[in-house]
Amino acid sequence: MTHAREWRSSLTTTLLMVILLSYMLHLFCVYSRVGAIRIFPETPASGKRQEEDLMKKYFGAGKFPPVDSFVGKGISESKRIVPSCPDPLHN
Structure with missing residues (x-):
């Protein structure tokens, strides 16, 4: 009985x-x-x-040209050129 009483006492204290x-x-x-x-x-x-x-702080105004600068140039100049053959370095 004394062991249970000590255990209960330490549990209560904790x-x-x-x-x-x-x-x-x-x-x-x-x-x-x-x-x-x-x-x-x-x-x-x-x-x-x-x-x-x-706007300058969060979107970096001045880093990119305005949208109007692409108007007269057509789609082909605003896109990246696709290579005609696979790149030997990355294959």
């Missing part, structure tokens, strides 16, 4: 420690929120300029 530690972790996560640090420019950009800057 369970209480797990509950206590999880509660402390919960409190730490809830109360340790840090706000974002925002750095604003001294002179805010206008709406149109800001949109253009975002």
Whole structure:
């Protein structure tokens, strides 16, 4: 009987420690929120300029020619040339 009582006592102690530690972790996560640090420019950009800057940032404006530049050239010049024979290097 004493062995079962010791086992139950250690299980209860372990369970209480797990509950206590999880509660402390919960409190730490809830109360340790840090706000974002925002750095604003001294002179805010206008709406149109800001949109253009975002387009340049995410889509790399200026790297590709505009769509209108392909209009008068036909389809064949805008496509890659297909080789007439297999490439010996990659076969």
